[in-house]
Amino acid sequence: PVPETGRPADLVKRDFSADALNELWVADWTYVRTAAGWVYVAFVLDVCSRMIIGWQRSTRMYTDLARDALNMALFNRKRHGHCVKGMKHHSYRGIQYRALRYAQTLQNAQDVASVGPKAILAIMRWPKC
Known part of the structure; x- marks a missing residue:
């Protein structure tokens, strides 16, 4: 079995904006x-731009x-000078x-984890950015 962490809180509460x-x-x-x-x-999407970044x-x-998808996202954003801390x-x-x-x-990227109960992308709206 894969060692796992406890379940983080749902910080988004279905508000994907x-x-x-x-x-x-x-x-x-x-x-x-x-x-x-x-x-x-596997993919990582920036909610503001709706771009797949990893x-x-x-x-x-x-x-x-x-x-691996997360590492690609972190690399891509840092490579372009973006701060992802927090x-x-x-x-x-x-x-x-x-x-x-x-x-x-x-944790190494100083980001905050949030976990929700259901699938994510089906309820997202068009970007504001």
Whole structure:
């Protein structure tokens, strides 16, 4: 089993809005059947811009798939000079997002984790930014 953290509070409370970049990120994953088999995709989206800022894909679902997408998002934003310290990071309560290594990645970036009870992207509105 993958070591996991306790469940963080839901800081978003289904209000998926942000007035500035890097204020709120959401993370999720999906899978698609292709001619070659299943493909899994994890992604991180900036709520203000509605841009996918980090993603990773694989032919198998593994815990670090989500963390790899998070690392890409952190790298992309820092590379362009954005400060992500204190940013809220929201996900549903899947094991990928409660894994100890995922939590440590957020902690190292000085970001705040938030976990909600349900799927995320289906209820988001068009961006303000």
